[in-house]
Amino acid sequence: PVDGMMVPPADSSAFSPLVVLELLPDTKQEAITWLLGRIREPQETGGAGLLVEQLGPGLGAVEKENPNLFLVGASRERLLSGAEDVGLFKEYSDGSMRGFTCSNKQHFKDFQGDGDGFLSMAECQHIIKHELDTLRAKDETHVPGYSHAKLYPGKSIIRRLLSKGILIQMFPLHQPEELKRLSFSWYKKVKLSLQPLDDIRRYYGEGQALYFGFLEYFTFALVPMALFGVPYYLFDWEDYDKYVVFAGFNVIWCTIILELWKRCSASLAYRWGTLSRKKAFEEPRPGFHGVLGFNPVTGREEPLYPNAKRQLRIYLVSLPFVLLCLYLSLYVMMIYFQMEAWVLSIHDQEPSFWTAVLLFIPSIIYAVVIEAMNLVYRYAAEFLTEWGKTLRYKFSLFLKFQFTSSSDLLSLHLQLAFETMSVIAVVTNCGLIGMSPQVRAFFPDSDSQLILWTVAIEVIHPRLLSHLQPDPHTHIPKPPLHYKAHTHYDTPTSIQSTSSS
Numbered sequence: 001p002v003d004g005m006m007v008p009p010a011d012s013s014a015f016s017p018l019v020v021l022e023l024l025p026d027t028k029q030e031a032i033t034w035l036l037g038r039i040r041e042p043q044e045t046g047g048a049g050l051l052v053e054q055l056g057p058g059l060g061a062v063e064k065e066n067p068n069l070f071l072v073g074a075s076r077e078r079l080l081s082g083a084e085d086v087g088l089f090k091e092y093s094d095g096s097m098r099g100f101t102c103s104n105k106q107h108f109k110d111f112q113g114d115g116d117g118f119l120s121m122a123e124c125q126h127i128i129k130h131e132l133d134t135l136r137a138k139d140e141t142h143v144p145g146y147s148h149a150k151l152y153p154g155k156s157i158i159r160r161l162l163s164k165g166i167l168i169q170m171f172p173l174h175q176p177e178e179l180k181r182l183s184f185s186w187y188k189k190v191k192l193s194l195q196p197l198d199d200i201r202r203y204y205g206e207g208q209a210l211y212f213g214f215l216e217y218f219t220f221a222l223v224p225m226a227l228f229g230v231p232y233y234l235f236d237w238e239d240y241d242k243y244v245v246f247a248g249f250n251v252i253w254c255t256i257i258l259e260l261w262k263r264c265s266a267s268l269a270y271r272w273g274t275l276s277r278k279k280a281f282e283e284p285r286p287g288f289h290g291v292l293g294f295n296p297v298t299g300r301e302e303p304l305y306p307n308a309k310r311q312l313r314i315y316l317v318s319l320p321f322v323l324l325c326l327y328l329s330l331y332v333m334m335i336y337f338q339m340e341a342w343v344l345s346i347h348d349q350e351p352s353f354w355t356a357v358l359l360f361i362p363s364i365i366y367a368v369v370i371e372a373m374n375l376v377y378r379y380a381a382e383f384l385t386e387w388g389k390t391l392r393y394k395f396s397l398f399l400k401f402q403f404t405s406s407s408d409l410l411s412l413h414l415q416l417a418f419e420t421m422s423v424i425a426v427v428t429n430c431g432l433i434g435m436s437p438q439v440r441a442f443f444p445d446s447d448s449q450l451i452l453w454t455v456a457i458e459v460i461h462p463r464l465l466s467h468l469q470p471d472p473h474t475h476i477p478k479p480p481l482h483y484k485a486h487t488h489y490d491t492p493t494s495i496q497s498t499s500s501s
Contacts, residue, residue, distance in 0.1 A: 015051055017071035018121075019128045022168045024160075025066045028145035031166065031318035032068065038135060038157060043081075046138050048131045050074045071173075072128055080105065080115055089273030090118075097273050119201035125172040132170065133157050178203055197268070205273050205442065213268060214261070221257040225250060318384060325377060333372070336366040 023032065041047020048490075055069040074082065083090075083100045091109040092098045098108075105111050111118045137158050143149035143157075149164040151157070161167035182203050185196050195216050201209035228249055269275035339362040347355040 004498055015053060015071075015072045015073055015171055017053070017324060018125050019072040019132070019170060019172055020055075021052075021072060021132075021170050022066060023068035024166055024168060026070060027068050030144040031146060034072070034144045034158070039132070046136070050128065050131060066168075072132070074124075074128060074131075076115055079127055082131055083119060083123065085128050086127060088119075088123060088127075091273075092258055094275045097270060116378055119174060121178060122201065122203060122205035126205065129170070129172075175203075198213055204404065206269075208275050209272070210268060212378070214265075217261055217264060218257075221261075225246055225253060247367075248294045321380065321384065325380075329373070332366070336362055339365070427495070 023035075036052055037047075039048050039050050039052045041049070043049040051073045053071050054067075055071055080100075080102055084102055088100045089097045090100045093107050093109055095109075100108065105115065105118075108118070111299050133156060137151040137155045137157055137160075139153060140151045143160065143164070143166065145167065147163065149160055149166065151160060158167065158170065162170075181198050182196070185199060195212055195334055197209050197213050197216075200212055232243065232246055266275060274395060343355075343362055347359055407463060
């Protein structure tokens with residue numbers, strides 16, 4: 001949507017808009033002309049090789065407040081070459097997942113004719129965004145008309161325009177017809193069925209599809225636990241002995257659903273082509289700071305930064321800051337414990353209504369302090385990431401407690417969250433089991449033995465259950481023995497053809 005409107009579909013033979021660039025309303029014309037020229041410039045001379053048009057003045061009575069809205073798209077051939085540039089994995093004719101190449105495009109499944117419909121909406125928009133993000137300055141020293149917006153060879157143009165406020169935002173466009181079909185098959189039609197994850201993935205991308213797949217899986221995974229726990233809720237059993245069976249079931253079931261989710265997410269990632277994507281050849285992130293040079297692995301021309309300087313920034317700035325944050329967190333937590341002990345002692349000596357209210361004060365103060373510290377940590381993490389633009393990829397902010405929106409990191413985020421919940425559930429339920437008089441009867445003289453046995457069960461049973469579960473990946477076809485991945489990283493010819501881009 002642009003200003004509340006859906007952009008009408010253009011003639012596919014002429015121009016199909018995919019992404020919108022919104023510049024400041026008072027952007028200087030020389031900067032606009034230069035930017036559009038760089039976007040349209042062929043890849044061979046350092047441009048993006050994309051199509052761009054300015055959005056018209058308005059539709060009917062609806063007028064745009066900002067005249068500087070530009071629609072960006074690409075020809076079908078440019079999208080296919082962009083799919084090769086980003087290392088997109090698609091299903092081959094033999095059923096295996098291989099890196100897409102234009103030279104072998106006819107051998108890929110679902111590729112028919114000139115490739116119309118071969119790439120999904122999300123893949124096309126990802127390619128456009130990738131090409132815009134990797135559009136880099138050549139010999140310009142600044143953005144035309146803006147002397148304060150400095151440039152140097154290899155600097156990301158879009159990144160610089162965003163940081164200086166010249167470019168307001170860049171966002172993808174909706175396709176009304178596809179969105180209508182997806183909404184009808186997803187939630188507008190009343191039926192008992194699974195979510196159309198493949199359709200969600202084709203329209204919104206792998207990250208969003210994986211998120212909704214996780215919600216669907218987690219909902220079904222909670223059903224057995226809910227059914228097993230209904231009698232305990234209805235009969236209101238207070239004796240710990242009654243919870244031993246339920247706690248034991250939870251310990252086993254939490255581990256099973258975690259292991260099954262790992263395999264389920266791996267299956268989805270393989271089917272969608274993200275499991276095999278070569279992260280070693282990922283493009284440097286747009287904010288990466290460095291001098292243009294040739295990558296010795298890929299042969300591509302890209303910004304490089306001395307490894308020694310990068311390590312100095314990590315170990316002399318980032319690491320000490322993280323340790324300082326950990327120390328402050330522990331210090332605040334110890335103060336909270338001391339405050340809580342002090343309040344409890346007052347309440348025990350002279351119990352009253354006001355001392356009972358006072359018991360909540362330490363927790364309230366602690367919650368407020370934690371929220372304030374989270375804001376400070378987030379600001380500091382973003383500042384350090386912007387200052388230390390020497391990490392090639394997106395893991396700088398991730399290591400400073402922030403996740404990115406890529407599908408791989410989203411999968412890791414979901415898995416970490418799931419594992420954390422599983423650990424909490426296992427520890428809680430093992431504690432309930434240990435509190436049972438029947439279980440404690442086996443360890444009459446030593447509580448430490450009970451604790452050791454509980455820890456041993458927590459450590460061993462996940463590995464044991466993971467081996468007992470059948471492997472669902474035996475159906476995945478393997479490429480022939482003579483097959484070598486035909487990606488654009490393998491041959492010197494293809495390296496030369498892509499390094500200029």
